[in-house]
Amino acid sequence: MIRFVLRRLGFLLLTVILTSMIVFVITQLLPGDVARVILGREAGEAALQALRHQLGLDQPLVVQYGRWLGHFVTGDWGTSYSTKAVIFPLVMGRLRNSIMLAAMILVLAIPTAVVLGVIAGLNEGRWIDNLISVSALSVVGLPEFVTGLVLIQVFAFTLHWFPANSSIRVGTGFVEALPRLILPAVTAVLVLLAYVARLTRAGVIEELKKPYVRTAVLKGLPGRTVTVKHVMRNALLPTITVIAISFGWMISGLIVIENVFNYPGLGRLMVFAIGRHDLPLLQAVTMVTVVAFASANLAADLMYAALNPRIRLG
């Protein structure tokens, strides 16, 4: 097991280093001249040259990459070109917001999706299965900005249960932020729900066919014990993996939802950085995203192994 964890950690490191190279090279290839973006259209060639020299943009690419990586590891992520703010605390604050939202999504999505999936799977082909599958699928077809706006209309403007605007200040605590997290989280849950529920359903249906379920039933165990103790333990393995992986998506991929609700997460920060051609900020956000994705993958692998004795004990 220790060997397994070490190997996975090695893979994680390799992934992060490789993607850091890609991130670095791609941002170098983006059109536009950084110096000109910073100094404006009227700047003279001499001033531009001086700034390029100051930023190290005239050095060979490899040297620039090495220096950038060194700074990145030590937490010196530089200052934003466009806002002149120090990047590290800015990104970390946004990361904290994104993690809060992601946690909220998971708390709502997992129990709902798993319960619906298990019910559907146990009743394969019956009306309740069809109802769950069809309604989950019809929701997933709607774009997030549609469901988001409908939710705002109903729960903010009509019922006044939650605020329409989810913008929170940096450093707001979870409990304080909670009412502003619900609507964006529900929007994301509706996207995730169908996917996770269908996966759970498929897992349950597949496990129900296995002979060990017959063994459990023919032991005379009550149906609930068979389902919870025997079937779900195995059926949820793929679901858990997928949920863990989707955590990476929730950290930085909720761009539309964050925009609709005006929520200050990493996704919006990335859009901002792209719009302003703010290279250091973009690199920082992208790297955080990469690390988040890779860690989510690692967590998925480790959880799968921990729950599956066939892998854990080889």
Place this chain on the structure above:
Amino acid sequence: MADAPARPSAPVLTIENLTVGYRSGSGWREAVRGVSLELTPGQTYGLVGESGSGKTTLALAVMNYLPRGGLVRSGRIVFDGKDLQTLGASDMQRIWGSQMAMVPQDPLSSLNPSLRIGDQLSEPLKQHLGMTGREASRRIGELLEMVEIGDPDRVAESYPHQISGGMQQRVMIAMALSTEPRLLVLDEPTTSLDATTQATILDLVRNLMQEHQATVLYVTHNLGVVAKICDRVAVMYAGELVEDAPTGEIYRQPLFPYTQGLWDSVPRLGDNKRHVRLRPIQGRIPSLEDLPEGCVFRARCPVAIDQCRTHPPVFQPDPQRKTRCFRWQAIASGEIDAAQPVPGDQTAKAEEASVTQVLSIDDLRVHFASRESISAWLRRQPPKMIKALDGVSLNLNSGRTLGLVGESGSGKTTLARALLGLTPPTSGEMRLFNAPLAPRLSDRPRSSLRRLQIVFQNPQEALNPYLTVEQTLVQPLKKLRHLTPDEARIAVDDLLRAVELQPEYRSRLPAQLSGGEKQRVAIARAFAPQPDLLVADEPITSLDVSVQAAILNVLQELQLERQIGYLFISHNLAVVGFLSDWVAVIYLGELMEVGQADAIFDPPYHPYTEALLSAIPLIDPGAQQEQVRLEGDVPSPADRPTGCPFHTRCPRFLGEICVNQRPPWHETSQGKSYFCHIPPEELEGEQHKVFSSSGRDQQGPRS
């Protein structure tokens, strides 16, 4: 247990005129029709049939656990005085696992992979006997000891995948017996196990049944197993119970032609193709959608008459026996012979052909480096070698069959893969017609691809499901024999005729073929490029009993006709002994014994061969068989014993010498050689012929 029966001899299970159907579209497919059976206390009842016979459906109906869509359409199943149809889900929960229990075919998939063995064993104890965790774990220790598991604590702590298949099945048996149920349904419990493991499990089952006085319904297709442990046998065919009799009587004189056909289509231990012809049952089992009117066996029956077009009732020749044959009296009196016709005899041709050496294998080794651990790598330890094959030398002549026998993990399939170039050997030489074979398939010329063909164990997976039979056969004809399309068409006709398939099969897809027909196509495909050597890796193992004989006959006829050398790989000594001219016994990647097929069944044998022969359940209830049982499981090839590889399990273990010294090869007077420290004179003094039949073989219609 709880509900004691009113009378001690009252039947535990009564099945009355049972019909079970599966919903199919708007109608019903009736998998079991009009079956009546009665199991009295302490009886072991064999239920025999091939796939499609309805035996599994019947077993599941008895457990009151039919798959979705399955329904008891008429009749009754009365268990312990209760009509199962009238019981609800909660009643069944009280009965399942406490009064009736089931031991399934495949123990690994029947155990929950993510729960410890102890946990799974404790469930029925807690559920039905109300035991606490501590009481249950003490009882589990006793139960595991009862099924002869040496280290119960370790096994209870293990997950299913961590213990061997034999151990898993012991666990399932312990689980079934843990609540002392009135009725046990055993569904092919030894089919997925190795021969030597099967033998120990069968001994265990037989002893436990006697000890616990359990009533057993034993479902199997293995006629030897039935002969060994059942008191009575019920034979099912196409959903009907066609014959039902005490074991001794049904083996001595079957009164239904299908039963007779089954008995005759299996090679007995010691049979060889030179003096015994198998009589396969013609045709195929009718599908449930297309049942014939009248007797279900009519189309394949050699003694069918006009009367058989009406549905036969159950006849009772005596109070102990039942048969559904109109002509049972004529069969019983010997007036008619219900045996299947003997296929044409070509044995004479075999001896005329000139003999050349097709294959020689010299000192072949296949070693794999096992995965190193990081710590071993840091300490620069050499990687552990897994010796899948170690120093195997064999020769094979044209028109002859070399049988290779061994249990799983013995290296038989590795040898086949090395020959085909799929697993390159570490050292040693393989020569085809005295020309060396390159280790890798990619380095071999086309011509050697043509010369070496294989038939795999599982025809389901060996045929491309999207190609018709013709397309499958044309490919090798074009690629390896460079025939024109017209020539290929003619060649396809010849091939189909050779494997006894009608010409209309050319346009069929594998899904439209039965298992036996698929294997015929796979054999035709292997013969298409006109090979010189055919490797047949367990070609009949996945097939039904009555089909096996037909496939063996096809293989034998093709060999006589084309003088091809066969390497025939199997774990079944009776089948290998039947088809082979030479037999090699392999254990842990090394040959233990090599000899002519006739000689292999007579002492002196290598102790491993002796154990293998003793492990095979004979298809003859009266037969005498020595009990030579092997302890434990086959060691892992990564952890090979020193000295003689067999010493850890050898029943004739001598001591030091076997542990420290490699044994020599001895040659016996019958011309076979074996790898053991004990010289032949001494072995001959200690060993007897492992088995002797009760004599039916000599007098029966087969000789």
